[in-house]
Amino acid sequence: QVQLVESGGGLVQAGGSLRLSCVASGRIFSASSMGWFRQTPGKEREALAAISWNGQITLYTDSVKGRFTIFRDNAKNTVYLQMDNLKPEDTAVYLCAADRTPLATLESYKYDYWGQGTQVTVSS
16 A cells, blocks of 8 residues: 655745655555646646656656656655746646556556645746
8 A cells, every 4th residue: 555645735926836745655666656647626637747666767748848847766755746937727736646567657547546635826
């Protein structure tokens, strides 16, 4: 069993930056790929970024490519999402997820464990 706890959300002005963290409990973290997603009311969950178990492969959806960076520290059981040049349309609840397979994927159905999410609000 893996538990995921996100932090780092908050209120930021457009053009600003935030760094989200997701700490995982359980021994499988270092063998798991990880992903970041976001959810807004009335919309489908959107995949943002994914990272392979060793951090060597990263994937991004087009809407965040060049602005967001995913990275991980397996010694700390933590995956991060650095978000720069934030826009009001980035406002959402951000969730991290763990996939027991080692390869990165943006397919949400492949993820086995989910955190509760952290709210990010970007003001114009």
